Amino acid sequence: MHKINNIPPLIAAQIGVGDQYVGLDWLLRWYERNLKIFVNLTRITESADDRILLIIGAGHVFLVQQFLEDSGDYIIESPLKYLDGEGM
Numbered sequence: 001m002h003k004i005n006n007i008p009p010l011i012a013a014q015i016g017v018g019d020q021y022v023g024l025d026w027l028l029r030w031y032e033r034n035l036k037i038f039v040n041l042t043r044i045t046e047s048a049d050d051r052i053l054l055i056i057g058a059g060h061v062f063l064v065q066q067f068l069e070d071s072g073d074y075i076i077e078s079p080l081k082y083l084d085g086e087g088m
Contacts, residue, residue, distance in 0.1 A: 034063040038064055
């Protein structure tokens with residue numbers, strides 16, 4: 001795991017010297033990865049009635065959830081109420 005993972009994104013983006021944008025390059029790849037997760041979800045969604053269970057690392061949750069909410073096409077719901085039996 002890279003140490004850069006624990007640094008806030010805007011600070012990480014500033015890592016580098018001269019024309020070397022190490023932090024920015026890492027941040028771009030991180031956003032790209034999260035956007036790909038979002039796009040893949042949109043590609044497997046066939047109807048407004050579909051339910052999708054997404055299991056991802058905690059570091060991805062904030063951005064992917066933001067992308068899904070901002071799209072206006074998804075309702076985000078925690079699976080916890082189903083996993084502990086309350087929602088059944």
